[in-house]
Amino acid sequence: xxxxxxxxxxxxxxxxxxxxxxxxxxxxxxxxxxxxxxxxxxxxxxxxxxxxxxxxxxxxxxxxxxxxxxxxxxxxxxxxxxxxxxxxxxxxxxxxxxxxxxxxxxxxxxxxx
Amino acid sequence: xxxxxxxxxxxxxxxxxxxxxxxxxxxxxxxxxxxxxxxxxxxxxxxxxxxxxxxxxxxxxxxxxxxxxxxxxxxxxxxxxxxxxxxxxxxxxxxxxxxxxxxxxxxxxxxxxx
Numbered sequence: 001x002x003x004x005x006x007x008x009x010x011x012x013x014x015x016x017x018x019x020x021x022x023x024x025x026x027x028x029x030x031x032x033x034x035x036x037x038x039x040x041x042x043x044x045x046x047x048x049x050x051x052x053x054x055x056x057x058x059x060x061x062x063x064x065x066x067x068x069x070x071x072x073x074x075x076x077x078x079x080x081x082x083x084x085x086x087x088x089x090x091x092x093x094x095x096x097x098x099x100x101x102x103x104x105x106x107x108x109x110x111x112x113x
Numbered sequence: 114x115x116x117x118x119x120x121x122x123x124x125x126x127x128x129x130x131x132x133x134x135x136x137x138x139x140x141x142x143x144x145x146x147x148x149x150x151x152x153x154x155x156x157x158x159x160x161x162x163x164x165x166x167x168x169x170x171x172x173x174x175x176x177x178x179x180x181x182x183x184x185x186x187x188x189x190x191x192x193x194x195x196x197x198x199x200x201x202x203x204x205x206x207x208x209x210x211x212x213x214x215x216x217x218x219x220x221x222x223x224x225x226x227x
Contacts (some may be wrong), residue, residue: 033213040219041219042204042217042218043206043217044217045214045215048214056213058213058214059214088156090158092158092215101163102160102215103160104157104158106156
Protein backbone atom coordinates (compact mmCIF):
# COMPACT_ATOMS: atom_id res chain seq x y z
CA UNK A 1 0.00 0.00 0.00
CA UNK A 2 1.44 3.34 -1.06
CA UNK A 3 1.99 5.89 1.63
CA UNK A 4 4.29 7.14 4.34
CA UNK A 5 5.76 5.04 7.09
CA UNK A 6 7.30 6.37 10.28
CA UNK A 7 9.39 4.61 12.90
CA UNK A 8 9.30 4.17 15.77
CA UNK A 9 5.60 4.44 16.62
CA UNK A 10 6.48 5.73 20.04
CA UNK A 11 9.58 6.24 22.11
CA UNK A 12 10.54 7.27 25.61
CA UNK A 13 13.92 8.95 25.69
CA UNK A 14 16.18 10.27 28.41
CA UNK A 15 17.13 13.91 28.14
CA UNK A 16 20.48 14.42 26.47
CA UNK A 17 20.21 11.34 24.27
CA UNK A 18 20.38 11.42 20.51
CA UNK A 19 17.39 10.17 18.57
CA UNK A 20 16.54 9.76 14.90
CA UNK A 21 12.96 9.51 13.74
CA UNK A 22 12.63 7.71 10.43
CA UNK A 23 10.29 8.56 7.58
CA UNK A 24 9.92 6.78 4.25
CA UNK A 25 7.48 7.45 1.43
CA UNK A 26 6.85 5.41 -1.70
CA UNK A 27 4.80 7.91 -3.66
CA UNK A 28 7.85 9.45 -5.37
CA UNK A 29 6.90 12.85 -4.00
CA UNK A 30 9.57 15.50 -4.36
CA UNK A 31 8.75 17.42 -1.21
CA UNK A 32 8.82 16.13 2.35
CA UNK A 33 8.15 17.76 5.71
CA UNK A 34 8.42 17.25 9.43
CA UNK A 35 5.84 18.71 11.82
CA UNK A 36 5.33 18.52 15.53
CA UNK A 37 1.88 18.51 17.05
CA UNK A 38 1.31 20.03 20.47
CA UNK A 39 -1.99 20.55 22.23
CA UNK A 40 -3.47 23.95 21.51
CA UNK A 41 -0.85 24.77 18.90
CA UNK A 42 -1.86 22.58 16.00
CA UNK A 43 0.97 21.34 13.80
CA UNK A 44 4.11 23.38 13.33
CA UNK A 45 6.67 22.88 10.59
CA UNK A 46 10.13 21.87 11.78
CA UNK A 47 12.06 21.29 8.56
CA UNK A 48 11.24 20.62 4.95
CA UNK A 49 12.88 19.39 1.77
CA UNK A 50 11.78 20.45 -1.70
CA UNK A 51 13.80 17.73 -3.41
CA UNK A 52 16.52 15.21 -2.67
CA UNK A 53 19.71 16.95 -1.63
CA UNK A 54 18.05 20.12 -0.32
CA UNK A 55 16.56 21.03 3.04
CA UNK A 56 15.12 24.12 4.68
CA UNK A 57 14.11 25.39 8.09
CA UNK A 58 10.51 25.68 9.12
CA UNK A 59 8.88 27.50 12.00
CA UNK A 60 10.51 25.61 14.88
CA UNK A 61 13.85 24.17 13.68
CA UNK A 62 16.00 24.61 16.79
CA UNK A 63 17.29 21.36 18.25
CA UNK A 64 16.45 19.37 15.12
CA UNK A 65 18.31 18.44 11.95
CA UNK A 66 17.32 16.63 8.78
CA UNK A 67 18.92 15.12 5.71
CA UNK A 68 17.55 14.11 2.34
CA UNK A 69 19.96 11.72 0.66
CA UNK A 70 17.30 10.30 -1.66
CA UNK A 71 13.69 10.85 -2.68
CA UNK A 72 12.14 8.32 -0.34
CA UNK A 73 13.75 8.97 3.05
CA UNK A 74 13.69 12.02 5.29
CA UNK A 75 15.05 11.30 8.79
CA UNK A 76 14.70 13.80 11.64
CA UNK A 77 17.44 13.87 14.26
CA UNK A 78 17.37 15.28 17.77
CA UNK A 79 21.03 15.69 18.64
CA UNK A 80 20.50 16.08 22.38
CA UNK A 81 16.86 15.66 23.38
CA UNK A 82 15.20 18.01 25.88
CA UNK A 83 11.83 17.63 27.63
CA UNK A 84 10.29 20.43 25.52
CA UNK A 85 10.72 18.16 22.52
CA UNK A 86 8.09 15.83 23.92
CA UNK A 87 5.50 15.83 21.17
CA UNK A 88 3.90 13.87 18.38
CA UNK A 89 5.93 14.09 15.20
CA UNK A 90 4.40 13.81 11.78
CA UNK A 91 6.22 13.31 8.51
CA UNK A 92 4.45 14.42 5.34
CA UNK A 93 5.07 14.50 1.63
CA UNK A 94 3.60 16.19 -1.41
CA UNK A 95 4.16 16.77 -5.05
CA UNK A 96 6.36 19.78 -5.66
CA UNK A 97 3.64 22.27 -6.40
CA UNK A 98 1.95 23.84 -3.43
CA UNK A 99 -1.45 23.26 -4.97
CA UNK A 100 -1.31 19.66 -3.90
CA UNK A 101 -2.25 18.47 -0.48
CA UNK A 102 0.31 16.99 1.87
CA UNK A 103 -0.05 13.35 2.83
CA UNK A 104 0.85 12.51 6.40
CA UNK A 105 2.44 9.53 8.06
CA UNK A 106 0.94 7.89 11.17
CA UNK A 107 3.10 9.89 13.56
CA UNK A 108 5.71 9.15 16.22
CA UNK A 109 4.90 9.87 19.83
CA UNK A 110 8.09 10.97 21.58
CA UNK A 111 8.46 11.50 25.31
CA UNK A 112 11.66 13.04 26.64
CA UNK A 113 12.18 12.62 30.37
CA UNK B 114 2.71 36.65 8.06
CA UNK B 115 0.19 33.91 7.66
CA UNK B 116 -2.12 32.85 10.43
CA UNK B 117 -5.06 30.49 10.85
CA UNK B 118 -7.48 30.85 13.72
CA UNK B 119 -9.90 28.20 14.82
CA UNK B 120 -11.65 29.92 17.67
CA UNK B 121 -13.68 26.90 18.76
CA UNK B 122 -11.47 24.75 20.93
CA UNK B 123 -14.09 22.07 21.48
CA UNK B 124 -17.64 21.46 20.30
CA UNK B 125 -20.06 18.84 21.58
CA UNK B 126 -23.19 17.90 19.68
CA UNK B 127 -25.73 15.14 19.75
CA UNK B 128 -25.90 12.76 16.83
CA UNK B 129 -27.90 14.05 13.84
CA UNK B 130 -27.29 17.67 14.73
CA UNK B 131 -25.63 19.94 12.19
CA UNK B 132 -22.35 21.51 13.27
CA UNK B 133 -20.16 24.22 11.75
CA UNK B 134 -16.45 24.51 12.42
CA UNK B 135 -15.07 27.99 11.94
CA UNK B 136 -11.79 28.91 10.29
CA UNK B 137 -10.49 32.43 9.82
CA UNK B 138 -7.19 33.09 8.10
CA UNK B 139 -4.77 35.93 7.52
CA UNK B 140 -2.44 36.29 4.57
CA UNK B 141 -1.03 39.02 2.37
CA UNK B 142 -0.76 36.70 -0.60
CA UNK B 143 -3.29 37.01 -3.41
CA UNK B 144 -2.95 33.38 -4.36
CA UNK B 145 -3.15 30.80 -1.63
CA UNK B 146 -4.66 27.45 -0.78
CA UNK B 147 -6.85 26.39 2.09
CA UNK B 148 -7.18 22.90 3.47
CA UNK B 149 -9.16 20.94 6.00
CA UNK B 150 -7.78 17.83 7.67
CA UNK B 151 -9.45 15.39 10.02
CA UNK B 152 -7.58 13.65 12.85
CA UNK B 153 -9.67 10.79 14.28
CA UNK B 154 -8.84 9.23 17.65
CA UNK B 155 -6.48 6.82 15.91
CA UNK B 156 -4.18 9.79 15.29
CA UNK B 157 -3.61 9.88 11.56
CA UNK B 158 -4.28 13.02 9.56
CA UNK B 159 -6.82 12.64 6.79
CA UNK B 160 -7.06 15.17 3.99
CA UNK B 161 -10.62 16.41 3.41
CA UNK B 162 -10.52 19.31 0.98
CA UNK B 163 -8.31 21.83 -0.81
CA UNK B 164 -9.59 25.15 -2.09
CA UNK B 165 -7.66 27.82 -3.99
CA UNK B 166 -8.19 31.51 -3.39
CA UNK B 167 -9.74 32.11 -6.82
CA UNK B 168 -12.51 29.60 -6.38
CA UNK B 169 -15.16 30.86 -3.99
CA UNK B 170 -17.75 28.30 -4.94
CA UNK B 171 -19.07 26.41 -2.00
CA UNK B 172 -18.48 22.70 -2.10
CA UNK B 173 -20.56 19.80 -0.89
CA UNK B 174 -19.39 16.25 -0.45
CA UNK B 175 -22.00 14.02 1.10
CA UNK B 176 -22.68 15.32 4.60
CA UNK B 177 -19.72 17.70 4.42
CA UNK B 178 -19.88 21.20 3.00
CA UNK B 179 -17.46 24.10 2.93
CA UNK B 180 -18.21 27.79 2.77
CA UNK B 181 -15.31 29.92 1.49
CA UNK B 182 -15.79 33.67 1.84
CA UNK B 183 -12.83 35.75 0.77
CA UNK B 184 -14.48 38.97 1.97
CA UNK B 185 -14.36 37.73 5.56
CA UNK B 186 -11.26 35.52 5.17
CA UNK B 187 -13.19 32.52 6.33
CA UNK B 188 -13.34 28.90 5.24
CA UNK B 189 -15.95 27.23 7.41
CA UNK B 190 -16.78 23.54 7.47
CA UNK B 191 -20.25 22.17 8.12
CA UNK B 192 -21.17 18.60 8.92
CA UNK B 193 -24.84 17.85 8.35
CA UNK B 194 -26.57 15.18 10.41
CA UNK B 195 -23.45 14.46 12.45
CA UNK B 196 -22.51 10.92 13.37
CA UNK B 197 -20.42 9.47 16.17
CA UNK B 198 -17.74 8.60 13.60
CA UNK B 199 -17.32 12.32 12.93
CA UNK B 200 -15.77 12.70 16.37
CA UNK B 201 -12.24 13.91 15.72
CA UNK B 202 -9.96 16.91 15.77
CA UNK B 203 -10.38 19.04 12.67
CA UNK B 204 -7.62 21.28 11.39
CA UNK B 205 -7.84 24.15 8.97
CA UNK B 206 -4.59 25.04 7.16
CA UNK B 207 -3.26 27.67 4.77
CA UNK B 208 -0.48 27.59 2.22
CA UNK B 209 0.83 30.30 -0.09
CA UNK B 210 1.32 29.67 -3.80
CA UNK B 211 5.08 29.91 -3.48
CA UNK B 212 6.09 28.35 -0.24
CA UNK B 213 6.50 25.18 1.67
CA UNK B 214 4.91 26.17 4.88
CA UNK B 215 1.49 24.72 5.65
CA UNK B 216 0.19 26.87 8.48
CA UNK B 217 -2.26 25.07 10.71
CA UNK B 218 -4.87 26.35 13.08
CA UNK B 219 -4.89 24.99 16.61
CA UNK B 220 -7.66 22.56 15.74
CA UNK B 221 -11.24 22.04 16.91
CA UNK B 222 -12.16 18.95 18.89
CA UNK B 223 -15.57 17.71 17.78
CA UNK B 224 -17.40 15.28 20.05
CA UNK B 225 -20.55 13.71 18.67
CA UNK B 226 -22.60 11.91 21.30
CA UNK B 227 -25.12 9.21 20.55
